[in-house]
Amino acid sequence: MTLHPINEGKTQLLTRRKTSSKIAHLVAVALIITIVPIYYPYIHYLLDKATAIPSSTDDLNVETTTTLSRHHPLYRSHLFPTTQKEENDLKLVIVPPVKKEHRKRGRRKRERREVVLKPTGGGSGGNKSCDLFSGEWVENPEGPYYTNLTCWAIQEHQNCMKFGRPDQDFLKWRWKPNDCELPVLDPVHFLEMMRGKSLAFVGDSVARNHMQSLLCLLSRVTYPNDVSTSSDQNFRRWEYPDYNFNISIFWSPYLVNTDRTDRNDITKPFKLYLDEFDESWTTQIQDFNYVIISAGQWFFRPTMFYSNRLVIGCLYCPESTIRHRSSTFSYRRAWRTAFKAINSLTNFKGTVFLRSFVPSHFEGGRWDKGGDCVRTKPFKGNESVMEDYSLEMYKTQLQEYKIAEREGRRNGVKITIMDMTQVMHLRPDGHPSKYGHWPLQNVTMANDCVHWCLPGPIDAWNDFLMELIKREEIGR
Known part of the structure; x- marks a missing residue:
């Protein structure tokens, strides 16, 4: 049975739409898989690990990104409240992606970037394994x-x-x-x-x-x-x-x-x-x-x-x-x-x-x-x-x-x-x-x-x- 040229065009258009819809869904899923791992560690760290020292009241314009770990001895929740401004002052460091082999299918897994929040304050000399000052x-x-x-x-x-x-x-x-x-x-x-x-x-x-x-x-x-x-x-x-x-x-x-x-x-x-x-x-x-x-x-x-x-x-x-x-x-x-x-x-x-x-x-x-x-x-x-x-x-x-x-x-x-x-x-x-x-x-x-x-x-x-x-x- 031969389709009329007009009907044949409609069939091809419907097929393309179905294919495009599937691709769109796959792209959306891929974006979710990619974005959530990037930002989740940052959000989790902000809530659990660090807070920023409030900016000085001095009238000089200086960068004030010094931060304190929650375990730093000067950290006090009532003294250094975590505010949106202070969270924005915290610096993000993008760690290079680590590629892993997907053993079952013999191909590489999707690369993931992990965001790590590094406090810029404090310090413990050359060896960071122990904070001497806490x-x-x-x-x-x-x-x-x-x-x-x-x-x-x-x-x-x-x-x-x-x-x-x-x-x-x-x-x-x-x-x-x-x-x-x-x-x-x-x-x-x-x-x-x-x-x-x-x-x-x-x-x-x-x-x-x-x-x-x-x-x-x-x-x-x-x-x-x-x-x-x-x-x-x-x-x-x-x-x-x-x-x-x-x-x-x-x-x-x-x-x-x-x-x-x-x-x-x-x-x-x-x-x-x-x-x-x-x-x-x-x-x-x-x-x-x-x-x-x-x-x-x-x-x-x-x-x-x-x-x-x-x-x-x-x-x-x-x-x-x-x-x-x-x-x-x-x-x-x-x-x-x-x-x-x-x-x-x-x-x-x-x-x-x-x-x-x-x-x-x-x-x-x-x-x-x-x-x-x-x-x-x-x-x-x-x-x-x-x-x-x-x-x-x-x-x-x-x-x-x-x-x-x-x-x-x-x-x-x-x-x-x-x-x-x-x-x-x-x-x-x-x-x-x-x-x-x-x-x-x-x-x-x-x-x-x-x-x-x-x-x-x-x-x-x-x-x-x-x-x-x-x-x-x-x-x-």
């Missing part, structure tokens, strides 16, 4: 590992035992990460690991406090030679000749070029040239293997802010015609300039550790209004939440660090973090308080809740330092 302080009956009588490097205002601190329980703690152990510094192992190398500390008196702790811990094995070329206590150099290892300190409490408004009065405002390098350290660290840089507490002092040699603001200044700005304003600019100096180094092959902001622990008043730190035990992780200015300083620092760390990777400069902020927030018991001097009759002196007793909690900073250097050496 944990608790646990009892350690073996501490301390030196005394104020066996170490020559302790300054008077840190010599709490000499000046009569009655309790010693604060010496009996060590840091325990949640998922691994942090070994106590072995001085022989440390010196062997640092054989032929050099280490520099850059920063303020708390940076010097850290360096003195390391000198004390190493004094159990050997004493260094003082090979300083200056009599200034803020610029010193020690050498361990048996190990060809040296340690230096460079004083720079503001990290940038600084001047005084009154040469004879340290209480008067400082001039901060926020866009200028402090060459007292930026020209000196080129050949060091490791540099630990830190700063913080000086940024709460009266200061005048300059950019291009013009006044752009001040902190605690009496002038009403100058714009009054916050501490985080100068802190952000100073770190940005410091990191710019580091990343501009040519042929620098070392590693820079940013030791993060460490809060003070004044209670019952400000430092100059009778505030004190009289606690004798660490906080548990759920007993205290860091907030107010300490949190703002920490967030500001982290944001600038992440920008600098990415720039450093492009330039071949290694910058990593020694995240001591939450670790030391939990140690209100470790400060000298009134035990940094003998009491003076009819004289009232401010309590010291900024520096740390030696021996004391910051001896653990060198446990972290040794572990981080180990990881760097393994990475190399």
Whole structure:
């Protein structure tokens, strides 16, 4: 039977429509199979694994993609709520597809892309298997590992035992990460690991406090030679000749070029040239293997802010015609300039550790209004939440660090973090308080809740330092 040409055309059209409908359904199914695996891990991670640090209130336009894991010690659901904006700030990394053989049919399965959410904050040195900075302080009956009588490097205002601190329980703690152990510094192992190398500390008196702790811990094995070329206590150099290892300190409490408004009065405002390098350290660290840089507490002092040699603001200044700005304003600019100096180094092959902001622990008043730190035990992780200015300083620092760390990777400069902020927030018991001097009759002196007793909690900073250097050496 022969169809009429018109009927034959209708039959072919119906056949094509049926075929097109089947193809459309197959395409729709294929799209669903492809798209759902891409986005499901992202949605699941957002709901279960991470939240973003809120953007700083600073008026500078910076990238704020620093994130915290839900298991990070600073994560608090009421402090860092997950919002749509914060979810949008989280970065996605497309992992290359992995091709698998389909054994039954002898052909390759459809390639799948998996989206993995990588938090950009925190860090744990070269080995990412354990976050050293999430944990608790646990009892350690073996501490301390030196005394104020066996170490020559302790300054008077840190010599709490000499000046009569009655309790010693604060010496009996060590840091325990949640998922691994942090070994106590072995001085022989440390010196062997640092054989032929050099280490520099850059920063303020708390940076010097850290360096003195390391000198004390190493004094159990050997004493260094003082090979300083200056009599200034803020610029010193020690050498361990048996190990060809040296340690230096460079004083720079503001990290940038600084001047005084009154040469004879340290209480008067400082001039901060926020866009200028402090060459007292930026020209000196080129050949060091490791540099630990830190700063913080000086940024709460009266200061005048300059950019291009013009006044752009001040902190605690009496002038009403100058714009009054916050501490985080100068802190952000100073770190940005410091990191710019580091990343501009040519042929620098070392590693820079940013030791993060460490809060003070004044209670019952400000430092100059009778505030004190009289606690004798660490906080548990759920007993205290860091907030107010300490949190703002920490967030500001982290944001600038992440920008600098990415720039450093492009330039071949290694910058990593020694995240001591939450670790030391939990140690209100470790400060000298009134035990940094003998009491003076009819004289009232401010309590010291900024520096740390030696021996004391910051001896653990060198446990972290040794572990981080180990990881760097393994990475190399």
